Amino acid sequence: MRLVxxxxRLSARPGEHVTFHLSSEHPGMRPEIVRLRRPGGPLRHGVPLIEEPVAADLPEVLEGRKQVTTSGSYAMAEVRQNLGAVGLAVWCRPTxxxxxxxxAVGDLVLSVSADGVTLRSGQRAVAELAAPVEEQVWVFVAATIDQTGTVLLSLHRPGRPELSVSCRTEPVRLVRPALLLGGDGRGTGGLGHTFNGKVARPVVSATAWxxxxxxxxxxxxxxxxxxSADSTSVLDLAVDPGGRRVPDRGGLTAGAEIRHLPGRGVPGPLWTGAETDFRxxxxxxxxxxLHEDDLADxxxxxxxxxxxxxxLPSGVYALKVTAGEDVDxxxxxxTPAAHEAPVLVVLPTWTYLAYANWRTYAEYEDERIGIYGERRGVDERDRWLVEHPEFGRSLYDVHTDGSGVFFSSRLRPIVNIRPDYYTPTTRGFRHFAQDLQLLAWLDARGEHYAVVTDDEIEREGGALLGQYRVVITGSHPEYCSAGMLDSYLAYTRACGRLMYLGGNGFYQVTARHPGHPDAIEIRRGHAGVATWVSDPGEENLSATGEPGGLWRLRGRAPNVLAGVGFTAQGHDHASGYRRSGASADATVSWVFDGVSAGVGEVFGDEGPGLRGAAGDELDRADVTLxxxxxxxxxASSEGHSEKIRLVPEETDHGYAEPPPGIHPKVRADIVLFGRPGGGAVFSVGSIAWSTAMTHNGGDNDTARVTANILDRFRDTAGSVFGPATTNGE
Known part of the structure; x- marks a missing residue:
């Protein structure tokens, strides 16, 4: 990509500033602000993106320049005094x-490899110990240089004899040097020249002990x-694992800054295993x-x-920059300056961040043929992303050392949060681009609505939600905090109406990182659909200390809030829903006004992408959850193929064989229920729902059901069940 x-920030209200950071290989680029809509369409990009120009008083041309990023986490502190002698020590577990x-202290660097440890001054090796340092094994490394230039380099490997070597070199003269833990300051773009693995208990002294x-x-x-405390640095890496600074128990530095979000709250070399909670x-x-591909900014x-x-009306906008044939x-x-609309749409931006720069479409393109049963193509931006690992990974990826990715930051180019990004999983649009389809549908109906993101729900909670009669989710609100769950639940219990128009929602324990509020954090734990699992002792989020994994395992299954919860996934053809007998009851039959399917008949079995309303990821009702x-x-979906499979937490346990054919839990349920005081929840149990709403220009049964619910939720006072009673407006 020559322009990116x-x-x-992902959201702001009128009067606030948005700062844009651009990299261009062109000498100039033309900026404009546009409002975005994403009409539905057939495979890939069959319908043009709608871009409404906004009067913005921007420069006619911006000067182009290429900007680079160096990834890699480390800690950095400033030494308060000059050093004529040095002692260095640290535990490490290479990966x-x-x-x-x-x-590193100034240009004096202690390094490690599979072949041993080295102390170098600049590019010159001062002392070396040729001894194997295995991956995933803690070792202790130390080096001292006294004022005469006498060097002692030591390696302690548990269960083996100590190794050391002594030699002479030029005396050190370091003038208030920088102290770097896990780095040496090298790197001018690309993956950082930083340590991969764990470090603990660093000690730096102004004396050669x-x-x-x-x-x-x-x-x-x-x-x-x-x-002596005055001449020693003892960075306390255990303190405030959710912060970005580390205090120094000694006086040699004022403490260190943690750069680029390494894993914290993880076991050190003296972990006994008796506790798994760092608190x-x-x-x-x-x-x-530390990882060479960590990135916070x-x-x-x-x-x-x-x-x-x-x-400026609330909605989704973009800075569109154009140079020649290149566009980003x-x-x-x-977000709204005032809460005047009756309807609020919440875009699941934490889910967007969880998937941000997920590069496996390009990295494992051939392997995905086995998943899809066909070659579905790859967005060219994914191929570019593979060539630029310094822009960080998604929460579904692993680092270069194979460990799971805990953090995702918005302060970087994120190529799959784009209105025209093609997703092979759905043969078209997913996440951000799909949610733009919902906004286009609302616009086509002439709805008066506002748009916010997960950030506003996390920050403002019930005070924000309570301003609206109806709250509509995006297609995949999977990642959420305890505060977000509390706010949604309190909203529905205080007369609010929630339309959950997606699947696999309210699923994964997530938190905003307090030291880097632009980033979110997860720990996968050992359950659920996961591309990695947490290592022992690493299940708790450093941001909050709470256990990670699934909300279901914390007694907060999505069913409690939404009436349905994640049950199955697969990316074969989507299906339709068969109306239940209960849908004929007079208290709820209005949901199907204008729908061609009668009781016992199927609707929603058509649409772009996966070609149906029940597909991608599915949720079902279950009173036990x-x-x-x-x-x-x-209604409940049916006719799913064998490629649509139960998620791990739904797998049957015990000796009994599962029932033959498609498991009865493999389905999406559409549910409607009330809350005391007039609150109500409507859930569709499928990510594919809003894409199917765009079929035939929006003239379809899936859209009609959605419209009936929205009209009833918006306009009816008291209970939504039975004959409508208007709000009187």
Whole structure:
């Protein structure tokens, strides 16, 4: 991609600023602000994107420049004094074997590889220990240089004899140097030259301590009982694992800044396994897990700052930049300045971030033929992404060392949050582009609505939701915090009406990272649909301390809020729904006004992409998981293929064989239920629903059902069941 960018935020209200960071191989580029809509269409990009120009008073041309990013996590501190002698020590657990820095003070660098450890000054090796350092094994490394230039380099491998080497070099003269843990300051774009693996208990001293001190440190002694606090750095990596700074228990530095979101709250070398929650034994969870492809902020300089004008309607917009045939659209949401609309759409931006820069479509293109049964093609932006691993991975990826990705930040180019991004999973649009289809449908109906993101729900909660009669979700609100769940539940219990127009929602425990509020964090745990699982002792989120994994395993299955919960997934042809007998009851039959399918008949078995309303990921009702007993199942999908499979937590246990054929749990249920005081919830149980709504220009049964619900939810006072009673407006 010769033209690409990102914004400093995904949403803002009128009067606030959005800052855009751009990289262009062209000498100039033309900027404009556009409002986005995404009509439905056949395979791939059959219908043009709607872009409505917005008066924005932008420069006619922006100067183009190529910007680069260097990824890789590390910690950095400034040493408060000059050093004429040095002591360095650190525990490490490498996860990749190639030579990488462990601990650096100025140009003096202690590094490790599969072949051993090295102390170098600049590019010159000062001392080397040729001894195997295995992956995934903790070792202790130390080096000292006294004022005469005498060097002692030591390696302690548990269960083996200590190894050391002594030599002479030029005395060190370091003038208030930088201290780097896991890095050496190298890197001018691409993957960072940083350590891959865990580091713990770093010690830096302005003195060359005796060899006996090295042995005591390796045995776990407190450095400050052996060394002067004023001339020693003991960075306490166990403190505030959700923060971005690390205090120094000594006086040599004022503490370190953590760069680019390494794993924190993870076990260190002295972990006993007696506790798995870092809050209960913080001293044992004192490691950083560093990766060369960690990224918190791409770090590009700004190219344009735009103030959202007063009066601009709430909706989805983009900075569109054009240079020759190259175009990029950097999206953002304008949230409402005042809460005047009756309807609120919540875009699931935390799910967008969870999938941000998911590159497996291009990395495993051939393997996906086995999943799809066909070759579905790949968006060319994914191929570009594979060539640029420095832009960070999604929460579905693993790092270069094979460990799972905990964090996803919005401060980077994210090529799959684009209105024209093609998703092979659905043969068309998914996530952001699909949710634009819902907005286009609302516009076509002339609905008065506002748009916010998960960030606003997390920040403002029930105070925001309570301003609206109807709240509509996007197609895949999978990632959410406890506060978000609380807010939605309280809203429906206080007369609010929720339309959950998606699947696999409210599923994964997620938190905003307090030290980097532009990033979200998860821990997969050991359940659910996962491309990686948590290592032992790493199940708790560093942001909050709470256990990660599925909300279902915390007693908060999605069924409690939405009446349905994730049950099956697969990306074969989608299906339709068969109306239930209960749908004929006079209290709910209005849902199907104008629908051609009668009771017992199928509707929604057509549409673009997967060609049906029940597909991609499916949710079903289950009272044992929290579906309210009075919830009405209006319809259930059927006719799914064997490629649509139960998610792991739904797999039958015990000795009995599963029933023959398609498992009865493989289905999407449409449910409707009320809450005391007039609140209500409508759920469709399928990600594919809103795409199917666009079939035949929106003239279809899936859209009619949605419209009937929206009209009743918006306009009816009191209970939505039975004859309508208007709000009197």
């Amino acid at each position: 960018g990102y914004a400093d 990749l074997p190639y030579p990488r820095p462990l601990l 005796p060899h006996t001190t090295t042995g005591a440190l390796a045995a776990g002694a407190d450095p400050l009982t052996l060394l 209960r034994a913080p001293a044992e969870f004192d490691a950083l897990h 791409a770090g590009w300089v700004p190219d344009l700052i735009w103030t959202i004008p007063d009066g 659209r950097v999206p953002f949401v304008v 929290g579906t309210p007993p009075d919830a009405v199942v209006l």
